[in-house]
Amino acid sequence: MIIHVNATSGAHCGRSVAAIKWNNLAFRIPDFGIKRVAQGTSEGFAMLNRLDLLKIFAVAAAAPTFREAAARLGVSPQVVTRAVRELEEMLGETLFHRTTRSIRITAFGQSFARDAKAALSTVDGLFGPAAGQADEPAGIVRVTAPSGMGRRYVQPILIDLMQRYPDLVPDLRLSDAPSPVVDEQIDIGVRVGAIGDNRFVARMVGPLPMWVVGAPSLIMRMGEPKSRKELAAMPVTCLIDRANGRPWPWVFRGEQQFVPSSPAYLTDDTEVEIEAVCAGIGFGQCSEYLVRPHVQKGRLVRLLPSIEPEPWKLHVYRPRRGPMPRRIRVVYDELVAKLAHATSRA
Structure with missing residues (x-):
């Protein structure tokens, strides 16, 4: 031998x-x-x-x-x-x-x-x-994302990755409330807004504007609001913050805001709110990436663009803990690249 x-x-x-x-x-x-x-x-x-x-x-x-x-x-x-x-x-x-x-x-x-x-x-x-960093990524990757962003953008990205890497197993958790990433052992998070926690490594991938929109039927019935004050006097929808049960304020340029006093429709789900707005129940302030398709199809009209607030920032982040396995690196890099492209529209 x-x-x-x-x-x-x-x-x-x-x-x-x-x-x-x-x-x-x-x-x-x-x-x-x-x-x-x-x-x-x-x-x-x-x-x-x-x-x-x-x-x-x-x-x-x-x-x-x-x-x-x-x-x-x-x-x-x-x-x-x-x-x-x-x-x-x-x-x-x-x-x-x-x-x-x-x-x-x-x-x-x-x-x-x-x-x-x-x-x-x-x-x-x-x-x-x-x-074996040269091996194909395999195993479970736990991802959390807001419900609308997760369904419209994150889910297609993960499905595309699975076509390329059959042994990759995404575990997608959708929630509009910030997830306790470390406690739930989440590998990657997608979040709108600031990441004020030094336990995470975060990449800002793009801006997310907020649009005020209304259905053509509602505009015909109520008229088009020309100012924030006129808007506040009309029927509006209200999104509930799941973390505390209170309404999210409507925010405008110059740090102006108001909380609807008598909303026409309340929900804690962004996509449900958009459906109500499309039905003409009330005007809504929603993420541009969710309502743009409805505006392009004529189901909604963009209103008051001159007083829109500064765009929110979309982040992809991960816990700052030890080395990053290849399966997580592949998903993280793909989300950063693809979500940046999704938010780069004119």
Whole structure:
């Protein structure tokens, strides 16, 4: 049996790697701290566990001398000698015939090398998916978004990603109330407004204007409002803040605002509010991205553009915790790119 070893200092899980071949079947041995804890002292060697011993043995089994094995591992020759001796004592068998000039693996050592190969390949497989940045993204990605934005934009983006990456599993949570992302273990959030929490990494992807709109039938019946004061005296809809149960104020340029005193229709769902506005129940102030299609089709009319408030800002964010797995990175980057395009309309 021929065992080939090629020791490299590449990055596998951020550690040095010994790439081993048994009968042309390759696998890698991550350095899980062998060089750091085994510096040739009895104290350092005592910290090595059985997996460390197997890694040292695997390299020693493929090297012409223990000194060469030590060089490939980046440790002292004494560490290799002690590791082999420790294994022999554990197993009650001789693994190498040793002379002052050479070492030769025993028949038992060859058999044990095959078993070690299987064990180390299993361990390497545990870390491969996490470190394999070239692999296709796979697994669950939990995303939260406002209901209207989620249905109209986020959902199509996720479906498109699933066509490209069949092993990706989106978990989309729609809510107009800010989600406790960390508590609910959400991976990515989409939010309208500021992200005032330093636990998150956020990207501002574009502006979201707010439009005052009304149905042509309502305008014919009530007339077109020419000012904020006239608008406040007409039938309007009201969106309820789910966080506190109170109405959201209507906001205008120059930080002017009003809360409808006698709304014609109340709801806590943005799309339900838009349906009521389209039905001519009242005027509404809604996100441009939700009402623009209705304006383009003539179902709604944009009103009072000169006093529209400064646009809100749309953010895509994620918790600031540890490294970002590839599956999350792919979804995060796609949402940033596609939502930025969606908000770049003239």
